[in-house]
Amino acid sequence: xxxxxxxxxxxxxxxxxxxxxxxxxxxxxxxxxxxxxxxxxxxxxxxxxxxxxxxxxxxxxxxxxxxxxxxxxxxxxxxxxxxxxxxxxxxxxxxxxxxxxxxxxxxxxxxxxxxxxxxxxxxxxxxxxxxxxxxxxxxxxxxxxxxxxxxxxxxxxxxxxxxxxxxxxxxxxxxxxxxxxxxxxxxx
Numbered sequence: 001x002x003x004x005x006x007x008x009x010x011x012x013x014x015x016x017x018x019x020x021x022x023x024x025x026x027x028x029x030x031x032x033x034x035x036x037x038x039x040x041x042x043x044x045x046x047x048x049x050x051x052x053x054x055x056x057x058x059x060x061x062x063x064x065x066x067x068x069x070x071x072x073x074x075x076x077x078x079x080x081x082x083x084x085x086x087x088x089x090x091x092x093x094x095x096x097x098x099x100x101x102x103x104x105x106x107x108x109x110x111x112x113x114x115x116x117x118x119x120x121x122x123x124x125x126x127x128x129x130x131x132x133x134x135x136x137x138x139x140x141x142x143x144x145x146x147x148x149x150x151x152x153x154x155x156x157x158x159x160x161x162x163x164x165x166x167x168x169x170x171x172x173x174x175x176x177x178x179x180x181x182x183x184x185x186x187x188x
Contacts, residue, residue, distance in 0.1 A: 003113050004090060006144045010120035011087050013136050014044075017128045021076050030130040031186055032123075033163075037130050040123060041075045047119055048079075048086035054100040055089050055109060063101065086116070114148050121145045122184055142177040149183055156183060 001009070018041070026038040035043065050063045071078050096110040121141055128135035149156065157165025163185020170182040181188050 001140055001144055003110065003117065006117045006141060007087060007090055007113060007120070009138065009141050010117050010124070011083055013138065013141060014120050014124045014127070015080060015083065016136060017124055017131065017133060018076060018079060020131055020133050021127070023073055025131060026073070026075070028130045030126045032126050037127065038071075038075055040127060040130070041079045042069065042071055044119075044123060045069070045071060045075065045079050045082045047116070048082040051086050051112060051116055052089045054102060054112060055093060058101070060101040060103065064103070083120075090116075117141075118145045118148055122180075122186070125181060125186060125188075137177055139176055142180045146176050146180040146183065149180070153183060157185065 021037060021041070026036065026041075028037045030037060030040050032040055046066045046069060049066045050058075053063050053066070090113060093109050093113075096113075097108045099106040100109055100112050102112060102115075121137060122145070124137055125135045149162075152159070153166055155165075156162045162183075165185055166183050167187065170179055172179070174182075178188060
């Protein structure tokens with residue numbers, strides 16, 4: 001699957017779950033340590049905003065200026081809007097090797113795209129789990145993200161953003177989504 005197609009699929013998988021968030025669910029606990037639904041959605045908004053800024057040439061300090069925003073009860077609508085802007089911005093990238101000044105260091109725009117595909121996909125599961133609804137993550141999308149993360153398996157739990165990493169209990173013959181979730185520290 002082409003990376004832009006994967007981003008479009010990750011977005012179109014996340015948004016139907018997002019659409020199930022009512023005001024009464026913003027405080028629901030998510031599988032992400034210390035994040036409720038509102039904070040998870042705020043993370044998604046800030047990630048989309050930072051991505052657009054980075055693709056537009058922002059410095060790391062300029063991109064960090066998005067951190068700490070509060071979106072209140074409008075977070076669902078803001079998230080939907082920012083994800084659409086984010087998707088549109090990626091569609092017009094012409095130089096995938098151009099460096100962006102991400103918090104992990106200077107990386108090519110193509111790697112930023114990979115990060116965003118993974119973030120959307122994994123947080124779709126987190127949000128769906130918090131809401132008690134189906135995540136709808138298709139196997140081909142899970143396979144794309146698994147392929148990105150699998151080389152990090154030996155140390156992914158030490159990075160600090162994927163929980164404890166793989167449990168060691170999921171076999172190579174398990175469905176790809178199950179392997180992805182386990183690799184990323186999620187326990188379905």
